[in-house]
Amino acid sequence: MGNIFPRWTNLLAIKVLLCAGALGTCVVAVAWYSWTPKYTRVGYMPQQPIPFDHSLHAGQLGMDCRYCHSFVENSPHSNVPTAQVCWNCHGPGKVKSDSPKLEPLRKAMDENYEGYTGEPIEWVQIHKVPDYAYFNHSVHVNRGVSCVECHGKVNEMPVVYHAKSLSMSWCLDCHRNPESALRPLDQITNLDWTPDDLDPDEFYAYVAGKTGENAEDLKKGDEGKEWGQELIGAHLQMAWDVHPPQDCAACHR
Amino acid sequence: MAGTSTADTKVHPSEAEGVAREPLVLNDRPMSWITDRICGIVENRQPFIWWVLFVPAAMLFGLLMGTLVYLVSTGVGVWGNNQPVAWGWAIVNFVFWIGIGHAGTLISAILFLTRQKWRTSVNRAAEAMTLIAVMCAGIYPGFHVGRFWMVWFLAPVPNANAIWQNFKSPLLWDVFAVSTYFLISVIFWYIGLIPDLATLRDRATKKIPKFLYGFFALGWRSGNRQWRHYEMAYLLLAALSTPLVLSVHSVVSFDFATSVVPGWHTTIFPPYFVAGAIFGGFAMVLTLMLPVRKLYGLEDLFTHKHIDNMSKIILLTGTIVGYAYIMELFISFYGANKFETDAFHLRILSGPYTWAYYCMFFCNVIAPQIFWFQWARHNLWVVFIVANFVNFGMWFERFVIIPTTLARDFLPGQWGYYSPSLTEKLMFAGTFGMFFMLFLLFIRFLPVIAMSEVKGVLPQSDPHFPDWKKLREKRRQADS
Numbered sequence: 232m233g234n235i236f237p238r239w240t241n242l243l244a245i246k247v248l249l250c251a252g253a254l255g256t257c258v259v260a261v262a263w264y265s266w267t268p269k270y271t272r273v274g275y276m277p278q279q280p281i282p283f284d285h286s287l288h289a290g291q292l293g294m295d296c297r298y299c300h301s302f303v304e305n306s307p308h309s310n311v312p313t314a315q316v317c318w319n320c321h322g323p324g325k326v327k328s329d330s331p332k333l334e335p336l337r338k339a340m341d342e343n344y345e346g347y348t349g350e351p352i353e354w355v356q357i358h359k360v361p362d363y364a365y366f367n368h369s370v371h372v373n374r375g376v377s378c379v380e381c382h383g384k385v386n387e388m389p390v391v392y393h394a395k396s397l398s399m400s401w402c403l404d405c406h407r408n409p410e411s412a413l414r415p416l417d418q419i420t421n422l423d424w425t426p427d428d429l430d431p432d433e434f435y436a437y438v439a440g441k442t443g444e445n446a447e448d449l450k451k452g453d454e455g456k457e458w459g460q461e462l463i464g465a466h467l468q469m470a471w472d473v474h475p476p477q478d479c480a481a482c483h484r
Numbered sequence: 485m486a487g488t489s490t491a492d493t494k495v496h497p498s499e500a501e502g503v504a505r506e507p508l509v510l511n512d513r514p515m516s517w518i519t520d521r522i523c524g525i526v527e528n529r530q531p532f533i534w535w536v537l538f539v540p541a542a543m544l545f546g547l548l549m550g551t552l553v554y555l556v557s558t559g560v561g562v563w564g565n566n567q568p569v570a571w572g573w574a575i576v577n578f579v580f581w582i583g584i585g586h587a588g589t590l591i592s593a594i595l596f597l598t599r600q601k602w603r604t605s606v607n608r609a610a611e612a613m614t615l616i617a618v619m620c621a622g623i624y625p626g627f628h629v630g631r632f633w634m635v636w637f638l639a640p641v642p643n644a645n646a647i648w649q650n651f652k653s654p655l656l657w658d659v660f661a662v663s664t665y666f667l668i669s670v671i672f673w674y675i676g677l678i679p680d681l682a683t684l685r686d687r688a689t690k691k692i693p694k695f696l697y698g699f700f701a702l703g704w705r706s707g708n709r710q711w712r713h714y715e716m717a718y719l720l721l722a723a724l725s726t727p728l729v730l731s732v733h734s735v736v737s738f739d740f741a742t743s744v745v746p747g748w749h750t751t752i753f754p755p756y757f758v759a760g761a762i763f764g765g766f767a768m769v770l771t772l773m774l775p776v777r778k779l780y781g782l783e784d785l786f787t788h789k790h791i792d793n794m795s796k797i798i799l800l801t802g803t804i805v806g807y808a809y810i811m812e813l814f815i816s817f818y819g820a821n822k823f824e825t826d827a828f829h830l831r832i833l834s835g836p837y838t839w840a841y842y843c844m845f846f847c848n849v850i851a852p853q854i855f856w857f858q859w860a861r862h863n864l865w866v867v868f869i870v871a872n873f874v875n876f877g878m879w880f881e882r883f884v885i886i887p888t889t890l891a892r893d894f895l896p897g898q899w900g901y902y903s904p905s906l907t908e909k910l911m912f913a914g915t916f917g918m919f920f921m922l923f924l925l926f927i928r929f930l931p932v933i934a935m936s937e938v939k940g941v942l943p944q945s946d947p948h949f950p951d952w953k954k955l956r957e958k959r960r961q962a963d964s
Binding site for chain 2: 241398399
């Protein structure tokens with residue numbers, strides 16, 4: 232039996248290898264971009280049973296996050312409000328109580344409504360941490376991590392969407408550099424807060440009171456440093472003795 | 485002319501010394517005989533016994549796949565290992581198979597660099613055995629991680645979890661050591677195969693074998709330039725693989741030696757593991773090659789000299805291993821470390837696994853001593869039985885090291901007893917099925933002996949071969 236490989240096959244192996252290499256690079260590039268939470272989660276904006284407008288309630292009206300998500304400071308789990316909470320303002324004869332958009336609320340609460348079921352409103356969960364990761368809301372909120380760090384500027388969202396990736400590396404970014412996210416405790420739910428809103432003298436006095444140092448010394452020590460999140464965060468980390476855990480068992484128990 | 489007359493009467497160096505070297509290929513076999521005999525194994529129908537061996541092996545392989553599916557769908561809890569013995573048969577078998585893989589590289593690389601010509605009849609099969617054994621080994625740690633689909637965490641790949649490997653851990657070194665070893669062994673084995681694949685291609689009469697052998701022969705034409713490049717590549721790869729023979733099992737031993745567990749924490753582990761691996765590997769090569777030799781009539785190529793040499797290596801490495809066993813005991817006594825003394829006291833006298841220790845000691849240290857006698861090295865049954873004792877003993881060595889030590893930790897409150905679950909037993913049987921199935925397929929489809937290399941060590945390949953005229957005359961007479 233003669234040679235069954237014609238002459239052009241001499242270069243075929245090299246061509247195939249080149250193509251395979253190019254294809255492999257493309258696959259890696261596509262996977263790198265599109266298989267990560269940055270792509271798969273960010274931007275998720277499901278339709279809710281009631282088109283609740285956060286930008287109206289938390290933005291224009293200036294309601295505090297904790298009016299509805301009331302257990303966030305005390306509980307690992309931040310609650311979605313019950314229909315009773317909505318009913319406080321949107322009950323019979325109150326704000327927009329007969330708007331057709333509020334029909335699911337009336338079904339849940341209004342015993343005189345014809346479609347009354349008494350069943351809770353089925354809100355769609357947007358931010359979901361996997362079962363094997365234990366996230367404690369109260370620990371974060373009570374140590375100066377604002378809602379905005381994980382949920383974005385909800386006060387500007389007509390419809391809430393997934394703003395941050397919530398990937399493990401994203402968690403670790405902050406656990407490794409906590410100063411990037413700490414702010415005074417009374418500003419936790421102020422999603423528009425910036426370091427410039429803080430009075431330096433008051434701040435140094437507060438920190439000094441916590442650490443037992445002299446406020447003037449602290450201030451002097453910071454001369455030449457830029458007033459901003461990193462500086463404030465670093466002081467608050469010292470003042471509150473914040474040491475975010477980085478071992479596996481911190482979140483995966 | 486004076487020149488020619490001296491050439492005719494020139495004495496071959498080996499004869500000049502007064503000791504005729506035993507020929508590597510018996511009965512003055514010509515090159516064509518070698519080609520026909522080796523290619524014939526691939527080209528002809530397999531003997532009935534091939535099927536008798538292949539079918540059960542393939543069934544056991546199916547069993548392995550079944551146990552793996554069961555394991556993945558249920559969880560690693562189906563294995564018997566748990567605290568305190570977290571490393572059960574899974575790691576015992578991993579080390580066992582990895583150890584077996586060592587003979588291949590030793591034969592192909594170190595014996596090549598040291599110009600041991602007898603390696604040529606053994607290296608191909610030994611390398612194939614190496615690759616298959618490493619594949620069998622890889623299954624265990626892969627599934628031992630618990631979530632097999634997460635096994636890519638072993639590789640340092642940037643990921644959304646910010647998980648990065650702990651480069652201080654010998655378990656990670658293991659990943660690199662074993663994967664490097666497998667990769668280099670595959671390349672080395674394949675490079676060695678190319679001229680023989682070309683021979684099979686040239687002899688092929690059917691289209692599919694012609695295509696496949698031709699494809700993998702990479703256009704080999706046996707040209708002078710091709711041979712020059714080829715031999716340089718082979719030499720370089722041999723030099724690259726040589727350190728791997730020592731490094732891989734050293735790194736495997738670090739899994740134990742760098743821990744602080746008494747019974748593991750000893751500096752003797754790396755050399756002792758390497759010697760043990762070569763020991764076990766040669767035993768497995770003999771276990772496989774003695775039947776192959778008989779079955780396919782390769783007695784002239786794989787001769788008593790080969791078996792004799794390999795038996796001597798087994799004797800040497802077995803004795804080194806025995807020395808290591810005794811030295812471990814001596815140091816535990818002489819070092820006067822209480823925990824160390826206790827660990828070995830438990831291992832050999834009062835622990836729950838003392839039977840395993842004596843089993844290991846007999847198989848690995850006592851049994852090979854029979855190879856001091858030439859008659860034993862020349863009796864194939866004795867060699868085969870001792871080789872199997874060694875296979876058995878080397879498995880027991882790993883068993884003694886792992887569960888024995890873990891079952892008796894520092895605190896008596898943590899003491900426990902480990903015995904494997906049925907799944908583990910079936911899985912181990914399954915890897916043997918995989919091992920034999922792949923080896924039988926190797927025999928079926930690839931040249932089991934490196935033809936081109938054996939031809940290179942024939943006396944008639946020597947450009948100064950003195951007796952070629954005599955040999956040619958003898959052949960003519962035999963033909964007529």
